[in-house]
Amino acid sequence: MPTSTPARPAADLPAPFRQYDTGGFYDEMLETNGQVRPHYQHFLKHFGAVTPEEFAAKRSAVDLSFLRQGVTFNVYGDSKGAERIFPFDLVPRIIPAHEWEHLEAGLVQRITALNLFLHDIYHEQNIIKDGTIPAHYVMSAKHFRREFMNVNVPRDIYIHVCGTDIIRDDKGQYLVLEDNARCPSGVSYVLENRRALKRTFPAIFEAGGVRPVENYSQELLKVLQHTAPAGVAEPTVVLLTPGVYNSAYFEHTYLARQMGIEIVEGRDLLVRDQHVFMRTTKGLQPVHVIYRRIDDDFLDPTVFRKDSALGVPGLVNAYRAGNVSLANSIGTGVADDKVMYYFVPRIIKYYLDQEPLLPNVQTYLASEDADKKYMLENLDKLVVKAANEAGGYGMLMGPHATKAEREDFRKRIEADPRNYIGQPMISLSRHPTYCEGEGFAGRHIDLRPFILYGEKTTIIPGGLTRVALRKGSLVVNSSQGGGSKESWVLYGNK
Amino acid sequence: MLSRVANSLYWMSRYIERAESIARLVDVNLQMLLDFRNLDDATLNAHWMPVVQSSGDEELFRKLYPRTTGQNVTEFMVFNPANNNSIVSSIGQARENARMVRDQITTELWEEINRLYLFLHSPRATKLWRESPSDFFQTIRNGSLLLQGLTDATIVRNEGWFFIQCGRYLERADKTSRILDVRHASLPAHGAPADPSQADALGWSAVLRSCSAWDAYKALNGAEIQPALVAEFLLLSDDFPRSVRFAVRHLNTALRRISGVHEGRFSNEGEKLAGRLLAELQFSTAEDIFEIGLHNYIDVLQGKLNAIGEALFQAYIFQPFQTPDDNELRQQEEQQQQAGPQAGLR
Numbered sequence: 087m088p089t090s091t092p093a094r095p096a097a098d099l100p101a102p103f104r105q106y107d108t109g110g111f112y113d114e115m116l117e118t119n120g121q122v123r124p125h126y127q128h129f130l131k132h133f134g135a136v137t138p139e140e141f142a143a144k145r146s147a148v149d150l151s152f153l154r155q156g157v158t159f160n161v162y163g164d165s166k167g168a169e170r171i172f173p174f175d176l177v178p179r180i181i182p183a184h185e186w187e188h189l190e191a192g193l194v195q196r197i198t199a200l201n202l203f204l205h206d207i208y209h210e211q212n213i214i215k216d217g218t219i220p221a222h223y224v225m226s227a228k229h230f231r232r233e234f235m236n237v238n239v240p241r242d243i244y245i246h247v248c249g250t251d252i253i254r255d256d257k258g259q260y261l262v263l264e265d266n267a268r269c270p271s272g273v274s275y276v277l278e279n280r281r282a283l284k285r286t287f288p289a290i291f292e293a294g295g296v297r298p299v300e301n302y303s304q305e306l307l308k309v310l311q312h313t314a315p316a317g318v319a320e321p322t323v324v325l326l327t328p329g330v331y332n333s334a335y336f337e338h339t340y341l342a343r344q345m346g347i348e349i350v351e352g353r354d355l356l357v358r359d360q361h362v363f364m365r366t367t368k369g370l371q372p373v374h375v376i377y378r379r380i381d382d383d384f385l386d387p388t389v390f391r392k393d394s395a396l397g398v399p400g401l402v403n404a405y406r407a408g409n410v411s412l413a414n415s416i417g418t419g420v421a422d423d424k425v426m427y428y429f430v431p432r433i434i435k436y437y438l439d440q441e442p443l444l445p446n447v448q449t450y451l452a453s454e455d456a457d458k459k460y461m462l463e464n465l466d467k468l469v470v471k472a473a474n475e476a477g478g479y480g481m482l483m484g485p486h487a488t489k490a491e492r493e494d495f496r497k498r499i500e501a502d503p504r505n506y507i508g509q510p511m512i513s514l515s516r517h518p519t520y521c522e523g524e525g526f527a528g529r530h531i532d533l534r535p536f537i538l539y540g541e542k543t544t545i546i547p548g549g550l551t552r553v554a555l556r557k558g559s560l561v562v563n564s565s566q567g568g569g570s571k572e573s574w575v576l577y578g579n580k
Numbered sequence: 581m582l583s584r585v586a587n588s589l590y591w592m593s594r595y596i597e598r599a600e601s602i603a604r605l606v607d608v609n610l611q612m613l614l615d616f617r618n619l620d621d622a623t624l625n626a627h628w629m630p631v632v633q634s635s636g637d638e639e640l641f642r643k644l645y646p647r648t649t650g651q652n653v654t655e656f657m658v659f660n661p662a663n664n665n666s667i668v669s670s671i672g673q674a675r676e677n678a679r680m681v682r683d684q685i686t687t688e689l690w691e692e693i694n695r696l697y698l699f700l701h702s703p704r705a706t707k708l709w710r711e712s713p714s715d716f717f718q719t720i721r722n723g724s725l726l727l728q729g730l731t732d733a734t735i736v737r738n739e740g741w742f743f744i745q746c747g748r749y750l751e752r753a754d755k756t757s758r759i760l761d762v763r764h765a766s767l768p769a770h771g772a773p774a775d776p777s778q779a780d781a782l783g784w785s786a787v788l789r790s791c792s793a794w795d796a797y798k799a800l801n802g803a804e805i806q807p808a809l810v811a812e813f814l815l816l817s818d819d820f821p822r823s824v825r826f827a828v829r830h831l832n833t834a835l836r837r838i839s840g841v842h843e844g845r846f847s848n849e850g851e852k853l854a855g856r857l858l859a860e861l862q863f864s865t866a867e868d869i870f871e872i873g874l875h876n877y878i879d880v881l882q883g884k885l886n887a888i889g890e891a892l893f894q895a896y897i898f899q900p901f902q903t904p905d906d907n908e909l910r911q912q913e914e915q916q917q918q919a920g921p922q923a924g925l926r
Binding site for chain 1: 581584676679680687690691694695698838896897908916917918
């Protein structure tokens with residue numbers, strides 16, 4: 087919510103930004119007094135010199151090159167195969183070194199604790215026995231896979247790749263909004279956006295002190311090779327995709343190409359004697375590590391969804407037998423449950439005996455009586471989320487909702503309290519963004535860094551910054567008017 | 581190489597070649613109409629129907645269009661998505677296949693296929709086609725030639741390359757023979773053809789130009805158009821890159837490079853059939869062909885080409901993927917969309 091006084095446009099801003107108004111939100115570029123934050127000064131000096139005509143030409147050139155390269159996602163429910171580019175805003179979001187160090191430490195702490203947690207709940211369940219998390223919350227989590235109790239996964243790693251969503255509140259404090267521990271996507275946009283911006287504004291990068299992101303693919307390949315079944319010296323790694331109709335298909339081919347591994351569909355694989363093979367023109371060839379971009383539900387029709395047309399019959403057995411590794415492991419979805427999210431600070435404390443470096447957003451659990459009472463009384467102030475939905479679906483934005491929508495959620499919460507949580511409405515930080523008809527204006531953003539957990543934990547500097555392009559909107563998802571930005575992490579603080 | 585990948589490369593290549601052949605065929609026949617004096621329905625029908633027949637889609641065309649006009653035929657063969665062999669469908673399928681092997685082909689090649697696809701679906705394409713059909717067809721042909729050039733210049737000569745070659749030459753042999761067959765109605769069922777009338781000669785030169793063979797034919801045989809020489813040239817020439825014999829020779833070589841088996845031997849049905857067909861073309865004359873009758877000969881030839889394609893599939897896509905029915909396809913597509921609920925960016 088706007089709290090401070092309206093910002094005065096600072097006289098020393100370059101011409102295109104003179105009209106820029108922070109609107110009382112936490113602004114990434116400007117301080118409340120209208121001064122440019124130190125880490126934006128170098129950038130603004132160069133960027134401010136670009137004329138509106140040049141900028142328009144660069145924008146359309148970038149859009150066209152994305153369209154040509156087929157960096158597109160498919161529009162759901164459109165069988166004609168309409169493809170769109172994910173809108174890309176050319177104004178980069180900049181993170182100074184000291185903020186990034188803090189984020190990095192917090193994310194490493196979080197993924198370490200989550201991996202220990204997953205190992206524990208699929209084995210001894212000490213955290214439940216000690217009373218830190220009530221058993222029924224774990225057992226009733228939608229993606230808890232009881233079939234996987236006491237199965238040992240390679241190197242005890244459950245989450246190899248994590249895409250944690252981070253936001254900043256009205257004070258600029260970084261908060262974790264959710265952990266995506268299944269198959270987070272978006273990293274290809276990080277890499278492609280960087281290439282596009284480098285081509286478009288080479289001068290800004292010179293002496294700009296921006297940390298590179300290119301080595302993501304090599305790091306990912308290292309993680310995948312690290313988890314190969316014991317005794318396999320030169321593992322064959324493949325990427326398992328749902329297929330060309332998946333919205334992230336571009337990303338799948340992109341990563342496979344960058345890593346130099348085969349991209350396979352379920353029908354390319356088969357299982358013989360608990361070993362996985364791919365069908366090649368020269369016969370069957372063994373496969374050791376599968377970077378799967380398919381959800382648990384679709385992996386193996388003999389174990390999970392019987393109607394899955396994308397899976398590989400017998401894959402789960404081969405995995406159990408230790409003959410093939412999966413990244414991420416099966417059953418990590420339990421960590422994505424928004425009720426489990428509530429417990430992550432406790433999880434960190436329990437396994438690492440540390441205070442969480444990155445706080446959660448304050449959360450109310452509808453299945454706790456006191457919290458439920460509070461939620462139902464304050465539906466007009468809270469954001470209510472279903473525990474297992476993503477992408478901005480199954481969500482009530484209390485302050486913006488109609489009375490009927492709030493009533494609907496009241497009924498839903500009372501019918502199934504386990505499945506709902508409430509959070510105060512966070513007014514996400516804003517960032518200068520080019521808006522048609524408005525010039526540069528403030529828009530709300532979030533951040534999704536990508537964390538790789540293998541022999542060591544690596545995080546590529548920055549991540550994907552998503553921006554809600556609609557005026558006033560807080561929803562950054564691409565299906566609902568979201569776009570992306572480059573995220574720059576600086577070597578220094580300015 | 582993954583069987584599915586081999587399959588996709590093969591079809592990508594076939595569909596590119598197909599689009600180019602159709603562009604040439606329709607373009608030449610449109611231009612030829614300019615020389616006609618009266619264009620009543622019967623003349624138009626006689627002119628266009630063989631063109632439609634050459635792609636084997638006569639039945640569908642009759643269902644969709646009441647009259648056989650140039651407008652309708654071009655619409656059908658170029659833009660109609662209901663026609664699986666139209667240029668739009670062919671480029672669409674080439675791109676779909678390229679997308680499935682996006683990691684196996686070069687960025688240049690992918691971007692060019694994508695560019696051609698986006699062009700065909702843009703308003704610019706329809707506008708250009710209306711205002712200047714021959715520029716439109718030139719654009720398509722150039723697009724396809726650029727793709728072939730890019731393939732030659734950027735693809736590694738590995739197994740995938742030879743599957744691309746198989747697709748290209750099999751399609752080329754098939755299309756050249758079909759284009760030649762367009763004129764069969766003017767020939768006797770058996771025996772050597774008589775000297776053509778002036779109108780017939782025009783038709784035969786259109787056949788040559790549809791195969792980009794006009795210049796090469798003239799260099800070899802002079803300006804006089806003889807049906808027997810045209811047929812001989814398009815079927816039996818060893819040097820002309822669009823002749824059936826040339827295409828089958830390259831197909832045969834590509835097949836052997838995949839398996840490593842030498843000329844004169846075979847390790848699978850496809851190699852056996854390709855080798856046999858090549859020998860037959862090498863040891864045939866135009867007289868032999870007209871003895872059988874050009875139309876009959878081409879009919880049998882197409883059967884043989886199909887059999888080679890079938891055998892290739894059996895040999896390398898050796899655990900065949902079932903072709904799912906429409907329902908299964910839809911279900912698969914839906915699941916592909918759902919399968920990562922955290923496709924996340926949604």
